[in-house]
Amino acid sequence: MRIEIEKTNIVHGNCKVHFSTEYGKAVAYWNGELPEEGKAYIVEIEIEEILVLGENLEICDEYQFRIGMEKETIYLTGYLESIEEDGYAILRLGESIISLEIKSPVPSGSFVKILLDKITLFDVKY
Structure with a gap:
């Protein structure tokens, strides 16, 4: 996914970035060399949390890709392309895909x- 870094902060030794995409803006941890503010990067998004329907995952009627913040919570809205029996799932966010782990049945x-x-964002150095 293509992002632009708007601001960087070091928090408890970890780099946090404020970034924008064509789908919205959010804040994330950065893995790798400190990024430059104002510069564009191609990144992979890593989600460590296990998702549970009704807790941190909801089916929505809005058919639009989005990234944003609600107070301190990050939200991603995308198309659930696939989900395996073991919970491994793929979320499509525009042209990008994100690996997820889901603990509840979701179509x-x-x-x-x-x-x-x-x-967490990882610079893929394209």
Whole structure:
């Protein structure tokens, strides 16, 4: 996913970035060399939280990709492309895909909203 870094902070020795995409803005942890403010990067998004329908995952009627913040919570709205029996799932966010772990039955082919405490961005150096 293509992002632009708006601001960087070091919090308890970890880099946090304020970033924007074509789908919205959010804050994430950064893994790798300190990014430059104002510069664009191609990144992978890592989600460590296990998702549970009704807790941090909801099926939504909005069929639009989004990234944003609600207070300190990060949200991603995307298309659930697939989910395996073991809970491994793929979320499509525009042209990008994100790996997830889901602990409850959710039909693939749904648009879902994910609420997260943390995401981590990895520079893929394209």
